[in-house]
Amino acid sequence: MRGLTQDRVVSLLLIAPSVIAVAVFVYGFIAFTAFSSLTRWDSLTPDFTLVGLRNYQKLFTIDRFLSDLRNTVTFTLLFLVACIGVGLLLAILLDQRIKAEGLFRSIFLFPMAISFIVTGVVWRWLLNPGTLQTGSSGVNLLFEKVGLGFLRWGWFTDPTVWHMRPESGLGMFLGQIGLGGLTSSYVGLSLAVVSVVLAATWQMSGYTMALYLAGLLGIPEELREAARVDGATEFQMYFHVILPLLRPITLSAIIVLAHISLKIFDLVVSMTGPGPAFATDVPAFFMWDTTFRGNNFSQGAAIATILLVGVATLIVPYLVHTTRAEASE
Amino acid sequence: MNSRAGEGASVRWNRLGIYTILVLAAAFYLLPVYILFITGMKSFQEVSLARMWEWPSGLHFDGYLKAWFGKPSEGVRGLSENFLNSVYLAIAATVLSSVLGSLNGYVLAKWRFKGSNVLFPLMLFGMFIPYQSILIPLVKVLQTLHLYGSIPGLIFVHVVYGIPITTLIFRNYYAAIPSELVEAAKIDGAGILNIYRWVMCPLSLPGFVVVAIWQFTSVWNDFLFGVIVTSRPAVQPITVALNNMAGSYIVEWNVQMAGALLAALPTLLVYIFLGRYFIRGLLAGSLKG
Numbered sequence: 001m002r003g004l005t006q007d008r009v010v011s012l013l014l015i016a017p018s019v020i021a022v023a024v025f026v027y028g029f030i031a032f033t034a035f036s037s038l039t040r041w042d043s044l045t046p047d048f049t050l051v052g053l054r055n056y057q058k059l060f061t062i063d064r065f066l067s068d069l070r071n072t073v074t075f076t077l078l079f080l081v082a083c084i085g086v087g088l089l090l091a092i093l094l095d096q097r098i099k100a101e102g103l104f105r106s107i108f109l110f111p112m113a114i115s116f117i118v119t120g121v122v123w124r125w126l127l128n129p130g131t132l133q134t135g136s137s138g139v140n141l142l143f144e145k146v147g148l149g150f151l152r153w154g155w156f157t158d159p160t161v162w163h164m165r166p167e168s169g170l171g172m173f174l175g176q177i178g179l180g181g182l183t184s185s186y187v188g189l190s191l192a193v194v195s196v197v198l199a200a201t202w203q204m205s206g207y208t209m210a211l212y213l214a215g216l217l218g219i220p221e222e223l224r225e226a227a228r229v230d231g232a233t234e235f236q237m238y239f240h241v242i243l244p245l246l247r248p249i250t251l252s253a254i255i256v257l258a259h260i261s262l263k264i265f266d267l268v269v270s271m272t273g274p275g276p277a278f279a280t281d282v283p284a285f286f287m288w289d290t291t292f293r294g295n296n297f298s299q300g301a302a303i304a305t306i307l308l309v310g311v312a313t314l315i316v317p318y319l320v321h322t323t324r325a326e327a328s329e
Numbered sequence: 330m331n332s333r334a335g336e337g338a339s340v341r342w343n344r345l346g347i348y349t350i351l352v353l354a355a356a357f358y359l360l361p362v363y364i365l366f367i368t369g370m371k372s373f374q375e376v377s378l379a380r381m382w383e384w385p386s387g388l389h390f391d392g393y394l395k396a397w398f399g400k401p402s403e404g405v406r407g408l409s410e411n412f413l414n415s416v417y418l419a420i421a422a423t424v425l426s427s428v429l430g431s432l433n434g435y436v437l438a439k440w441r442f443k444g445s446n447v448l449f450p451l452m453l454f455g456m457f458i459p460y461q462s463i464l465i466p467l468v469k470v471l472q473t474l475h476l477y478g479s480i481p482g483l484i485f486v487h488v489v490y491g492i493p494i495t496t497l498i499f500r501n502y503y504a505a506i507p508s509e510l511v512e513a514a515k516i517d518g519a520g521i522l523n524i525y526r527w528v529m530c531p532l533s534l535p536g537f538v539v540v541a542i543w544q545f546t547s548v549w550n551d552f553l554f555g556v557i558v559t560s561r562p563a564v565q566p567i568t569v570a571l572n573n574m575a576g577s578y579i580v581e582w583n584v585q586m587a588g589a590l591l592a593a594l595p596t597l598l599v600y601i602f603l604g605r606y607f608i609r610g611l612l613a614g615s616l617k618g
Contacts, residue, residue, distance in 0.1 A: 007521040011440035014432045014521075018492045019448065025489045026455040029463035036465060090354060093347050106604060107355045113600035113607060114593040115550035117568040121575045121589045122361045125368070125582060130378055137378035145382070202358065210608055256614070263459045266552040270572050287461045292557065297465055304461040315457040323450045 030308065037301035044295050055302040065303070066186040067278035068286050070161075074193045075200075075282070076261040082201040083257055084250060087208025092238060094209075095216045105213070109206035116203065120270025123199035127155040156195035159276035163188025192272070192279035200267055204260070208253050215249040216242070255318045259311050283307055368586035369393065376583045392583035396574070396591060405580055406562055408588050411570035415549055416595075418480055418566055422487035423544040426495045429488065430540055431533060434499025435525055439511050449500070456493035456614075464557055471558060483558045483566070487548045494547075495540050498613045502536035503529065535606070542603055543610030546596045567592045 037056070040049045059065045090108055094101050111119065129152070130137035136144055140152040164171050166183040174182050181187070219242060227237040265284035268274075274281035274289075283303050291300025368381065372389040399407025437449055467486065468477065476482030506529070514524045555566040562570065571592045575585050600607055 007440070008442070010521045011436045012442065015436045018429055018433050018452070018496065021489050022452050022455050022492055025463065025467070026458065027451075029466040030458070032466040033462050086354075089350075093351055096344075096347055098347065098351065104351050104355060106601075107358050109604075109608070110597065110600055111358065112611060113546060113596045115552065115568050115596070117550075117552050117572050118589045118593045119361075121571065121585060122365055124575070125381075125586065126361060126364060128378070134378045137381055141379070142382060202361065206358075207611060210611060214612055259457055263461075265461075266568075269552070270575060284459060284461055288464075288557075291465060292468075300461075301465055304459065304464070307459040308462040311457060311459055312454075315454065319450045319453055319457075323446070323453075 033301045033308075034305050036298055037305045039298050041298040041301075042296045046297070051298075055298050056306070059299065059302055059306075064274075064278050064281060064286055065283070067190070068281050068283045070186050070188060071190050071193050071278075071280065071282055072262060074189050075197060075264065076258055078194065078197040079200055079204075079261050080254060080257055082197060083205045083208045084253055086201060086205040087253070088212055088246075088250075090205070090209045091212035091216060092242075094213060105209075108209055111203040112206050114203075116266035117270045119199055119203050120267045120272075123195070123202070124156075124271045127195050127198070129154050129157055154192075156192045156272040156275060156280055158191050159279045160191045161185045161188045161279070162191065190279045192275050196264075196268060196271060196280055199271060200261075200264065203267075204257065208257070211249050211253050212246060215246050219245055252318070255314050259314050262307060262310050262314075365586050365590055368583050369590055371583045373581055373583065376581050381582075389583075392581075392587035393591070395584045396588035403579060405577075405584070406570065406574070408567055408570050408574065408591055410563060411565055411567040412591060414480055414564060415567040418483055418487070419545050419548040419595075422484045422491065422548045423541050425484070425488045426491040426544045427537055427540045429492060430495025430499045431537065432525075433492065433496040434501075434503050434536075435529055437496065437500045438503035438506075439508065439524075439529075440521065449496075453493050453497055455490065456497070460490070460553055464553075468557060478559055478561060478564065480559070480564055483554060486554050486558060487544075487551070490554075491544055491547070494614065495544060498540050498543065498610060499533075499536055501613065502533070502539070506532055538603070539606045539609045539613070542599055542606050543613075546599060546607065546610075549596050 036048075038050055038052060040047045040051050090104075094105060098104065126138045128138045129140050135141075136152060139155075143149055143151045163185050164174070164183045164187070166172070166175060166180065168183075171180075171183040174180055223241055223245075224237060227241045232240065263284055264282055265288070268280060268282050268285050272280040274285060284307065287300045287303040287307070290296045290303070364381070367383075367385055368376065369392050370385040370388055370390075372386070372391055375383075375385060375389075395405065395407070397407050397409050397412075399405045399409075433452075437445055471477035471482050471486070474482075476485055510528055511524055514528050519527065549566075550568065551566070552568040552572065555569040556572075559565045559569065562573070565573075571588050574580050574588050
C-alpha cells in the first residue's frame with residue numbers, strides 16, 4: 001500500500017487535537033517553567049534576564065525549603081511503609097474466604113473516592129490536640145476516655161524534629177570528620193508529619209489493598225495447592241510462594257505512592273498548613289505560596305522543576321518498562 | 330484424632346484473629362465518618378471540644394442549613410453555589426474528556442501508526458507530572474485566552490490534563506476487543522468513522538462508564554486547579570470553598586463537618602452504586618489495564 005489512505009489521514013486528524021494539546025500544555029509548559037527557573041522573574045512583571053542556576057542555589061539556603069525536603073523524605077518513607085504494610089495485610093486477610101468480604105473491601109477502599117480536602121478537614125478535627133484551656137480534644141480525648149491518656153501528644157502542632165545532636169558523642173565525631181551537616185535539624189524526622197501520614201494512609205491504603213487483591217486473584221489455585229501438598233503451612237505458603245509473586249505489584253505500588261507523596265499538596269493545605277516552624281510544610285505548598293502569593297515566579301519555577309525531576313526519575317523508567325513489556329507481548 | 334481436633338481449634342482461633350483484625354481496621358476507616366456524621370448533626374450549643382465524641386441530643390440540621398445557605402450577617406458563605414459550580418464543571422469536563430479519550434484510544438488501539446508506540450508513553454507522562462510544573466504558563470495562557478477565573482476555563486484545564494488517563498483507559502479497553510471485528514468491517518467497505526460508530530461504540534459502554542466515573546471523581550475532588558484558576562468565591566468549585574470555610578475561625582465545627590459531608594456526598598454515592606467501575610479506573614491508573 002503506497003502513501004496515505006483516506007482512513008489513515010482521518011485517524012491522524014482524530015488524534016491530532018489531543019497530541020497538540022499535550023505537546024503544548026505538558027511539554028511546552030514544562031519547558032517554559034524550566035526556562036523561567038533560570039531567570040530573574042521575582043515580581044509581577046516578567047523579567048527574563050538569565051541568572052543561571054542562582055535560583056536553585058538560593059533555594060538550598062532557605063530554611064523553609066530545606067525543611068520541606070526533610071518533610072518530603074519523612075513523609076515518603078512513612079507513607080510507603082504504612083500503605084504497603086496495611087494494604088498487603090488487609091489483602092491477605094480478605095483472601096482467606098472471609099464472610100462479608102465485599103463489605104470489608106468497600107469500607108477499606110471508600111476513602112479513595114473522596115477529596116483530600118474533605119480528608120484534611122475531618123482529620124484536622126480528629127487530631128486537634130486541644131489546649132490547656134479547653135482540655136484534650138479529638139483522638140487525645142478518646143485516648144483519655146479509654147485509659148490510654150499517656151498516648152496524648154500534640155499531633156500536627158508538635159514542632160519537635162528528631163535529629164542527631166551536635167553535642168552528642170557521635171555528633172561531635174561527625175563534626176570532626178567534616179560531616180557536621182548530618183547533625184542539622186534538616187536531617188531528621190519531623191514528628192508533626194506523622195499526623196499527615198496517618199490521614200494520607202487512611203485515604204490511600206485501600207488503593208494498595210486493591211492492587212494486591214487484583215494480584216492475588218491472578219495467582220492460580222494450583223500453586224497454593226502444590227505448596228499445601230508439600231506440607232507448607234498457610235504462613236509458609238504466603239511467605240515463600242505468594243509474596244515473591246506479588247513483587248511486581250509492590251514495585252508499581254512503590255512508584256505510584258512515592259510520586260503521590262512528592263506531589264502531596266491538597267491534604268497539607270486543608271489539614272495543617274505549613275505548621276509550626278514548617279514542621280508539615282512540603283515543596284508543592286511552598287511553590288504555590290512563593291509563586292501565587294509572593295509573586296516570586298522564578299523561585300516557584302525552580303521548586304516546580306525540582307519536583308518534576310524527582311517525579312520523572314521515578315516514572316520515566318516505569319513508563320518505558322511497562323509500555324515496552326506490552327509491545328513485546 | 331487428637332491432633333486433628335487440635336488443628337480444628339487452631340483454625341477457629343485463626344479465623345477469630347482474622348475477623349478481629351478486619352473489624353478493628355473497619356473501625357479505623359469508619360471513625361472519621363462517624364465523627365463527621367455526629368458533629369454535623371449537632372446544634373451549635375452542643376459543639377464543644379470536650380463533648381466531641383458524644384452523640385447529638387437529636388437531629389439538628391442547623392449545621393447543614395448554614396453550610397448550604399451560609400449566613401451573610403456573620404460573613405459565612407454557603408456552599409450551595411459552589412456545589413452547583415462543581416456539578417456543572419464535573420459533568421461538562423467528564424463528557425468532553427470521555428469523548429476525546431474514546432477517539433484517542435480507538436486510534437491508538439486499532440489504527441496504530443509509525444511512532445504511536447512512542448507517542449503513547451509520551452502522552453501518559455502527562456498524568457504523572459506534578460502540576461506545579463505547568464501552573465505558571467497555564468495561568469498566563471488562560472489569561473490571554475480570557476478563560477482565567479471562569480468555570481469554562483476550569484473545564485478546559487480538566488479536559489486537557491484528563492487526556493492521558495482517559496486515553497489510557499480507552500486504549501486498553503479497545504485493545505481487548507478483537508481486531509477481527511475491525512478487519513471484517515473494513516472488508517465490508519466501512520471507513521474508520523463508520524467502524525467507530527457501528528462497531529466500537531456499541532461495545533464501548535463499560536469503557537465509558539469507567540472513564541466517566543474516574544473523571545467525575547477526579548474533577549469533583551480536584552483542588553489545585555480550582556484554587557489556581559478561580560479566584561472569585563462565586564465561581565469556585567466546592568473543594569476550594571470548603572477549604573476556605575474550614576480555614577475561617579468564625580465557622581463552627583458542626584458547620585464545617587456538614588460542609589465536608591456535602592462536598593463528599595456525590596463521589597461517595599458514585600462509589601456506593603458503581604464501585605466496581607471505580608476500582609477498574611483506579612487500577613488502570615497504575616498502568617495495569
